[in-house]
Amino acid sequence: MKEFLVSLLQNEILVYSIMALVPLVWVIPFALFAVWWERKISAHMQDRLGPMRTGGWHGWSQTIADILKLIQKEDIIPTAADKKLFMLAPYVVFTGSYAAYAAIPFSAAYVGSEINIGLFYIIAISSLVVIGLLMAGWASNNKWSLFGAMRSAAQVISYEIPVALALLAVVMVAGTFDLHQINQAQEGGILHWYIFRNPFLLPAFVIYFVASLAETNRTPFDIPEAESELVGGYHTEYGGMRFAILFLSEYANMFAVSSIAATLFFGGWTSPFGEALSGPWWGLFWFLGKGMAFIFVQMWLRWTLPRLRVDQLMYVGWKVLIPFAFVVVLGVGFWVMVIG
Amino acid sequence: MQETMTSPAGVPGFGRALKTEEMVLNMGPQHPSTHGVLRLEVVVDGEIVVDVVPHIGYLHRCFEKHCEHMTNYQQVIPYADRMDYVAAMSNELGYVVAAERMLKIKVPERVEYIRVIMAEFSRIVSHLIAIGTYGMDIGAFTPFLYCMRDRERVLDIFEQTCGARLLYNYMWIGGLSHDVSPDFADKVKSFCKYFRPTIKELNDLLSYNKIFIRRTANVGVLPREVALNYAVSGPVLRGSGVKWDLRKNDSYSVYDKLDFEIPIGAGKKGTVGDCWDRYMVRIHEMEQSVNIIEQAVDKLPTGDVQAALPKRIRPDAGETYARTETPKGELGYYIVSDGSATPFRIKVKSPCFVNLSALPAISRGAMIADLVAILGSIDIVLGEVDR
């Protein structure tokens, strides 16, 4: 895709800007769809119907109606809040989540940026989200927001370690950080997917998935959002469009971690049938489908499980996930060395 | 003058001791987890609760004062419904048992059996709400909707019998307002058949879930002596291992003719008397209630439910106290009569009020998240606490 655009426009900077905005074409409609989908899934799991009226068929335009409402809301900034930080925080959170899309290959033909340390870059840039959360909590000038933001920061930071270790296991098998190459190495059908190639990569996937739930503040790790305990956490003081941006970045983050799981463990844009049904557009279809499947699992977990208490959350992160992740890394290394 | 502050351990010259302030946190009166208008003034040290002071009275509706101005004893029943609005039949049963004891009325057997069936349905309904809202407090949103769905089926049975879904005015002094509909037995039996697997599903989803157990086991432990000293009753008392249930220990109506067990907390997943025990007592009580209902509906005798309704209710001057086992605990009615048709004084001993008084004792040292769990496990309904 990049070559095509360069030959068309002859201006490299313009080409790069366009390439950077391409995932936005997916992320924003996806966020609108995902909110509706979550409401529908939660409704059907709870034996009820969910949105049914807005727009006619099963309330498909409910989220659009909600966004229109949020845009019209009065922009309230607390008087004693740190105005600049307050206004900047949602955008920092969104940038942190969105920047990870640069290195994720959506299809064989499109990857935002072909860097050979793709995975390393993703883990690093998604830590920017923590800064945004702390900014949001601090700038609100509200005890409970700060409380919630600090808890959230502690949670995200603690769970980055199991994420990194689980991804390290994949890197050991693949031999490269470049996501594009990792994807290409999984071509050839379902049995070539990494999760089936190495028995230690199955626990690695489970560890990665659970830790990524904590990274995105989803149940059972949604202490920062738990209304029944601390009013609203870091986004208490945010209303209207700013709140919408925070929400959008949460769903963007969710899709980012789902797509990383799909890319690294389940073959990304490769087709499960090998040569059949493959190609640049089919690749896009498989990639988005696998991402959506993991989003579904995340939503499924949200509506099934209760919430962990803060200290139990830390216990799970440090004392369960990290030891198991170490064992996995050792196991993968052993397997690669001995069996190849 | 140089201040030598010592560390808490008393080591002199350690440097300035860490000065921590205790914060006063206000939960309520409007709060998603306080089950009504309850204000909890919580003194916290960081995350640990140092003291909890419940402030009640936001739902006080002067029930007892109203009773002194009623034209007759029957008019009290709609008011009695509205105390514990979640399980209204139990309140009515308590009142009519007390009034009939005072008037020395013997009701027909059919009336007694129907009353028992209704009271046990009300127990199921109240426990479903307790379990559902408890799951919601802990963060699991789905069990609440499953409980509501089951509750709707019971409310449909109530609506067919007396016309109302939530507040019934069904049990009258000396009988009932309506006889049950002809397909009552079939509906009840089909509900019982439907409900048993639903309890199992609830157990799979919530009760034995490791995260739920982690949040509720060993939390808010109410030791046996403390429970007895605070005079708590109902599932809160039975969760602490005390086998005391008024349906067996101080039997009324026809409970002595029915066969059922009293579940108590045994500390299977933690300590005896923790939140999980109280919660499981409620689940087991629902199972036992289904047993009772099935037996009662099989044994239901024929008769006229309005045969013993008195023409005028004018008891002799005197007083009586009667207590019954509601889903929340021991509900007592103390009725004082001065010989006229209007009650002179009706005092209600509310089980939620007494159970709530034990909250400060068991939540010292817990974390704020645990406070929500403990409050949910005591299962209060503010209508009954404040009357």
Place this chain on the structure above:
Amino acid sequence: MGRYFRDVWEGIVTVLIGMKVTWRHLFTPAVTIQYPDVKLKLPERARNRLYVNMDDCIGCDQCAMACPVDCITIETIKSTPDVDLGLTSVGTKKRLYVPVFDIDIAKCCYCALCVYPCPTECIKMTDVYEFSEYNRENLIYNFATMTAAEAEQAKARLAAYDKEQAAKKAAAAAAAAAVKPAPTPAPSPNPDSKT
């Protein structure tokens, strides 16, 4: 150490069991209906809005006395013997005009205590439950069918009749007094009877 592994294992297993439950529910049909397009049929005993059939009301005030929240206000005017108010549907003769029969449905607690004492079964609880109003005053239902002018007429007629009756009684008493002999004078009080 064993407990640690057992806890982890139990955690995973119970989460999967819970997920199985919600997965199954994803495919069960919803139990909710889409009100207001679909409405449930209420059972015949359903207790909702009150209705009074004024043709049958004899103005006995039993319902107003039975109401625990005093939401029924009834005013009656006695009818005079020259007016025939007719019979109720159960055959009772009506003797009272009912110019005011107000029920404040906002106060009503739907206990149906007013329904049972009515001797003609004219007050009933219907199955209407959609009666919200924008103004609270509209929730005071006036069931009486007499206009103010008719009420005034009835009151005037009653006053006239009462006056007539009083005059008749006075005339009859005077006539009786004229026939009877003069009463004996009362004996003078005993000055010594002082205790």
